[in-house]
Amino acid sequence: MCALRMPQADGRLPLYARLRDQLASRIANGEWSPGDTIPSENRLAEEYGVALATMRMALKQLVDEGLLERRRGTGTFVKQPAFRADLFRFFHVYDADDPDGSVIPESRILSRHEVETPDEVRLAFGESNTTRCLKLERVRLWSGEPMLFEEVYLRLPDFEGLLALDPKDMGPLLYPVFLQEFGILITSATDELSFGTATQASARHLELPANSPVAVIERIARDPVGRIIEYRRVHGRPERFRYRVTLGEQHA
Amino acid sequence: MCALRMPQADGRLPLYARLRDQLASRIANGEWSPGDTIPSENRLAEEYGVALATMRMALKQLVDEGLLERRRGTGTFVKQPAFRADLFRFFHVYDADDPDGSVIPESRILSRHEVETPDEVRLAFGESNTTRCLKLERVRLWSGEPMLFEEVYLRLPDFEGLLALDPKDMGPLLYPVFLQEFGILITSATDELSFGTATQASARHLELPANSPVAVIERIARDPVGRIIEYRRVHGRPERFRYRVTLGEQHA
DNA sequence: GTCAACCAGTTCTCTAGAGAACTAGACTTA
DNA sequence: TAAGTCTAGTTCTCTAGAGAACTGGTTGAC
Incomplete structure (x- = not known):
């Protein structure tokens, strides 16, 4: 987690991009399966120790890529794999x-x-x-x-x-x-x-x-x-x- | 402009979406032509009386749609029309x-x-x-x-x-x-x-x-x-x- | 039992701002 | 002249938080 907090002093990707990749691997690992509700943006931001808006940027990218789906008032879900891979x-x-x-x-x-x-x-x-x-x-x-x-x-x-x-x-x-x-x-x-x-x-x-x-x-x-x-x-x-x-x- | 400031109490689109449409028409009107530098996000936010982040949301959408191009340190440009319409x-x-x-x-x-x-x-x-x-x-x-x-x-x-x-x-x-x-x-x-x-x-x-x-x-x-x-x-x-x-x- | 009201939890919208990264040009210096 | 330095201006990243919109479930009145 600590490594994530570092600003991209080295040639690394920005924080939100690294978060995106982290979340993507948790899906690939099977920790979150298709159909699952993943933790709320609040909890995720807290877990990774980043601001809410930063976590939202990461989540937004995964939504754009078709890995996640968000429903207001309900939560964030891993999409069914049929048409997303x-x-x-x-x-x-x-x-x-x-x-x-x-x-x-x-x-x-x-x-x-x-x-x-x-x-x-x-x-x-x-x-x-x-x-x-x-x-x-x-x-x-x-x-x-x-x-x-x-x-x-x-x-x-x-x-x-x-x-x-x-x-x-x-x-x-x-x-x-x-x-x-x-x-x-x-x-x-x-x-x-x-x-x-x-x-x-x-x-x-x-x-x-x-x-x-x-x-x-x-x-x-x-x-x-x-x-x-x-x-x-x-x-x-x-x-x-x-x-x-x-x-x-x-x-x- | 005042109408823009209203929250979407009616069935209207959110503010950033209306801004996006406003900016798009200014391009369509010819006020900004392909190749032009448009005002900075700071100036635009001030002009429309919205927060910087909100204006950035509108600009981001137009970039995603291929109407604009942004270069860090330089400015925001209207894209050449050949492949964007x-x-x-x-x-x-x-x-x-x-x-x-x-x-x-x-x-x-x-x-x-x-x-x-x-x-x-x-x-x-x-x-x-x-x-x-x-x-x-x-x-x-x-x-x-x-x-x-x-x-x-x-x-x-x-x-x-x-x-x-x-x-x-x-x-x-x-x-x-x-x-x-x-x-x-x-x-x-x-x-x-x-x-x-x-x-x-x-x-x-x-x-x-x-x-x-x-x-x-x-x-x-x-x-x-x-x-x-x-x-x-x-x-x-x-x-x-x-x-x-x-x-x-x-x-x- | 039914329906309405409420509530906790979620995402979404919008604000405010600081500092980093980067660019183009002006300026300075050798 | 040429090369380096500085600076103003730009976008990009990240933080902090308030309130709106919406959902699903619980509670309460009838």
């Missing part, structure tokens, strides 16, 4: 037959290995990268049918331990794993959508003929400092593909 | 040959008239709507070639005056017009992307064969209170279509 934490890809997007897709990890960083990925990562990185291939299925094929590239010194992890422990969403296992919090991401043709690999896993048209999502995800953590290329079956995103204040 | 204010559609998305598309309004509200639009608008609405058709061109065909539906009592407006006065972007002419500020929007086939109209205006595959964007845009202001359906040529969106903190 991984692809869904920021954006929303879903099946055309499921207009609410309430079905959580099944997730199958196909492979994980260290590879030479492809040129287009290196370009996205920027100069400050190594020549090798981790590649993870995955398929997402809606009611048994393959809908998305994902190739995920991760920085290598940081994610070394991922190869040792049992896929069974990982669940359908990646970003909670990043936080829990490696202490890396994703707070911003850019998606770029376009249309292209399937590669050999994506055609095979999506059960499409070669060179079929597919939806393409390219994602760059960053941590709070702006460091690029992940580059992801997603191919999706076009006929049932839906992608939804809301900017600005969220309304029911 | 209309389709671009929230999202980013651009040409595949123009990776920065720096080219501003030409905009041609094809028609404006009152129509019976189509069923799918009524569904989006929700129950609280009239049976008639305003429809606006438009084409966007990148370097002379048609890329997007837009059908925009607007609430009718609110936008009655739009029919009288000269298209020459409207410029390439709609939301500034909404604010300037009708006092309506768009603060949130949801886009939904999918793939479909061209309609007769969209095929004609995009110069595509009938039933060609197209990219489809459906948008619902809301005002600060959450009222649905606009429903928009966009068809785009798929081969050069790119759509970009960033959530979370913006990094260079």
Whole structure:
């Protein structure tokens, strides 16, 4: 706690940002589970020994990021994970037959290995990268049918331990794993959508003929400092593909 | 100004939200132009007779919405309009040959008239709507070639005056017009992307064969209170279509 | 038993202000 | 001229607290 009180004399993040990260890990740790009421802003401010407004700044950020939900007169709650993590934490890809997007897709990890960083990925990562990185291939299925094929590239010194992890422990969403296992919090991401043709690999896993048209999502995800953590290329079956995103204040 | 000081005893928005709207109109009015430095938070707080923190809340929202940019030690600036208004204010559609998305598309309004509200639009608008609405058709061109065909539906009592407006006065972007002419500020929007086939109209205006595959964007845009202001359906040529969106903190 | 009134606890709005971090420009000094 | 120093002005961080708005439960009157 004492370390938190120090002003950011060193190159550290400001107090409210460190509080935000602290609270995020308490969620990732499982100390507070989805649906739980977390302590009131008063109690939290007291517990960490900070001013109320400072704690509110930290909480506000977590609300903006979709981890928490606050209800006046009632309390602060951890959001249900369905649409707040991984692809869904920021954006929303879903099946055309499921207009609410309430079905959580099944997730199958196909492979994980260290590879030479492809040129287009290196370009996205920027100069400050190594020549090798981790590649993870995955398929997402809606009611048994393959809908998305994902190739995920991760920085290598940081994610070394991922190869040792049992896929069974990982669940359908990646970003909670990043936080829990490696202490890396994703707070911003850019998606770029376009249309292209399937590669050999994506055609095979999506059960499409070669060179079929597919939806393409390219994602760059960053941590709070702006460091690029992940580059992801997603191919999706076009006929049932839906992608939804809301900017600005969220309304029911 | 006095009206601003009143607590929201009536059903009004909180003070900081009204300040945000006030500042937004001063930008829309042209009192502050893109690139300008606006008065310091101290001066603004004094001018409106509110506390510094309250003014900061208003400014923060406008920064989040992309209207303003703040630089510590320097000041607060009105952002260049290219990527902060209309389709671009929230999202980013651009040409595949123009990776920065720096080219501003030409905009041609094809028609404006009152129509019976189509069923799918009524569904989006929700129950609280009239049976008639305003429809606006438009084409966007990148370097002379048609890329997007837009059908925009607007609430009718609110936008009655739009029919009288000269298209020459409207410029390439709609939301500034909404604010300037009708006092309506768009603060949130949801886009939904999918793939479909061209309609007769969209095929004609995009110069595509009938039933060609197209990219489809459906948008619902809301005002600060959450009222649905606009429903928009966009068809785009798929081969050069790119759509970009960033959530979370913006990094260079 | 039902309904209204009250109450404790929560988040939200707004105020007031101090000091740190940072920038651009003016000024000084070698 | 060039380089360093200072200063006024800006945003950013953090503190302290009061009152409003709202919720869920308890209490009390009838």
